[in-house]
Amino acid sequence: MKYKSQKIAEYFYTFAVLLFLVQVVVGIIAALQFIWPDFFPLKFNIIRDLHINALVVWLLMGLMGATYFVVPEEAQSELWSLPLAYFQFWATVVTVTLVVLGYIWMGFNPHANKFVFGTLLLNEGREYIEAPRWADILIVVSVLLFLLNNFMTMYKSKRWTGIQGTLLGGLTFLALMYLPGMFYTKSMVKDQFWWWWVVHLWVEGAWEVIAGALLAFMLLKVTNAPRHVLERWMYIEVALVLFTGILGTGHHYYWIGTPKYWLWIGGIFSSLEPVPLLVMVWDAFRTTRVHRVVTNRLGLFYAVAHAVFNFVGAGLWGVIHTVPMANKWTHGTQITTAHGHLAFYGAYVLLVISMIYITLPLIRERTDFRTSRGYTSFWVMTISMIFIVLSLTGAGMVQTYMERLVGLDYVTVKANYNLVFWIVRAISGVGFLVGVLIFVVDYFKLGHEPAEVGAKSNVSVTTHAA
Ligand code: HEM
Numbered sequence: 355m356k357y358k359s360q361k362i363a364e365y366f367y368t369f370a371v372l373l374f375l376v377q378v379v380v381g382i383i384a385a386l387q388f389i390w391p392d393f394f395p396l397k398f399n400i401i402r403d404l405h406i407n408a409l410v411v412w413l414l415m416g417l418m419g420a421t422y423f424v425v426p427e428e429a430q431s432e433l434w435s436l437p438l439a440y441f442q443f444w445a446t447v448v449t450v451t452l453v454v455l456g457y458i459w460m461g462f463n464p465h466a467n468k469f470v471f472g473t474l475l476l477n478e479g480r481e482y483i484e485a486p487r488w489a490d491i492l493i494v495v496s497v498l499l500f501l502l503n504n505f506m507t508m509y510k511s512k513r514w515t516g517i518q519g520t521l522l523g524g525l526t527f528l529a530l531m532y533l534p535g536m537f538y539t540k541s542m543v544k545d546q547f548w549w550w551w552v553v554h555l556w557v558e559g560a561w562e563v564i565a566g567a568l569l570a571f572m573l574l575k576v577t578n579a580p581r582h583v584l585e586r587w588m589y590i591e592v593a594l595v596l597f598t599g600i601l602g603t604g605h606h607y608y609w610i611g612t613p614k615y616w617l618w619i620g621g622i623f624s625s626l627e628p629v630p631l632l633v634m635v636w637d638a639f640r641t642t643r644v645h646r647v648v649t650n651r652l653g654l655f656y657a658v659a660h661a662v663f664n665f666v667g668a669g670l671w672g673v674i675h676t677v678p679m680a681n682k683w684t685h686g687t688q689i690t691t692a693h694g695h696l697a698f699y700g701a702y703v704l705l706v707i708s709m710i711y712i713t714l715p716l717i718r719e720r721t722d723f724r725t726s727r728g729y730t731s732f733w734v735m736t737i738s739m740i741f742i743v744l745s746l747t748g749a750g751m752v753q754t755y756m757e758r759l760v761g762l763d764y765v766t767v768k769a770n771y772n773l774v775f776w777i778v779r780a781i782s783g784v785g786f787l788v789g790v791l792i793f794v795v796d797y798f799k800l801g802h803e804p805a806e807v808g809a810k811s812n813v814s815v816t817t818h819a820a
Pocket residue numbers: 481557558605606624625627628668669671672673674675676677681684685686687690691693694695697698701702
């Protein structure tokens with residue numbers, strides 16, 4: 355670690371990793387509730403809230419941690435204010451904890467979610483961003499302090515690199531896109547219209563920009579690839595992400611009461627969204643093939659896997675239901691859920707984990723660390739996730755046919771025709787939890803035990819005629 359203040363990243367990572375564990379445990383409870391609806395004292399609606407909000411929050415915490423590492427590294431200076439960063443960390447932990455306790459309280463006592471000053475006290479609704487208004491405001495303050503600290507670090511050092519500029523651009527876009535989710539309108543159509551700005555323009559806009567910047571940073575750190583080449587490809591990826599992703603929002607405006615032209619705009623632009631994701635895969639493989647001085651093989655392995663599964667989960671599993679002719683039948687079915695899982699896993703779970711494996715050894719000052727657990731957890735998590743996604747895709751196909759073509763109702767299909775998929779999904783969920791547990795143990799042990807030697811070493815130099 356070059357700068358002492360980069361250690362703050364580890365705080366964010368640790369909180370992220372613990373929330374990851376919570377997310378997956380409640381995910382298994384939710385999966386069991388598909389089979390036995392009354393299985394747990396907290397009902398499915400609350401468990402589902404906890405599952406998807408924990409996911410969003412831990413990924414954001416992971417990305418913040420990663421940024422606190424990248425910005426000093428790129429700016430070649432200490433962070434502008436380390437005390438401010440610690441304050442921002444603890445304030446966020448307290449806010450998130452209060453929000454989670456609020457959801458649980460509401461689960462036991464639904465009337466507790468009452469109107470206070472015209473806003474709901476514990477939960478606002480709006481999937482993925484259910485946090486109540488008071489928490490929204492605290493989150494905005496926290497994010498502003500985070501951005502200020504990083505901008506000032508860059509500004510004071512007067513070193514502007516493409517990577518950190520793109521990263522902070524993506525983060526600013528992310529912060530701005532939180533705001534459309536913060537006001538009520540009486541029209542359900544308008545409410546949904548703005549809500550998608552947050553959800554879609556996050557994962558298919560701002561977060562992909564951040565992923566592009568972090569991919570360039572990771573390849574730079576672990577291979578000997580030249581910066582100007584990595585940055586050139588990063589600009590191409592980011593430009594394509596924005597060109598396709600912004601108007602791609604239209605794929606959520608087909609059936610919610612918005613004008614008809616969205617069928618065309620959404621269909622055309624969102625069909626192009628896989629293109630930048632494919633360029634990222636190519637970029638990752640090209641760099642790996644040509645530049646053979648690798649200082650962190652496990653980190654590079656995860657970075658490449660992130661690029662591949664970003665393309666498969668977001669790109670392929672997204673494009674199959676993105677044109678209006680297909681989406682007309684699959685909208686809101688388990689096909690969507692299958693895509694949601696593989697896209698978030700490939701694009702952002704693997705991104706945060708690869709950033710952890712690339713930066714944590716530097717923070718703990720052990721670049722040659724023991725890696726076997728890292729590979730094992732990858733395979734256990736990924737194979738389990740593939741089974742989760744295949745069972746959901748199967749469930750979605752049956753659901754689409756039985757519900758939308760045959761005309762059976764939702765519950766009949768769910769209870770009678772999809773049971774086998776729910777069983778496979780629940781078992782695979784337990785498998786996924788095993789993978790996460792291996793990762794969590796590895797996270798805490800990394801760098802504190804001797805590394806493998808010889809062929810298994812994490813550092814490699816291969817002479818290669820490119
Ligand atoms: C990393 C990027 C992505 C993530 C994390 C992601 C995640 C999600 C999630 C969670 C949903 C469900 C939202 C809900 O609860 O209603 C969704 C819906 C959808 N996504 Fe993605 N997605 C990504 C990229 C893409 C891409 C690139 C495409 C198209 C090529 C796409 C196409 C769609 C479509 C069409 C829907 C709506 C499904 C429906 O009508 O029910 N997504 N996405």
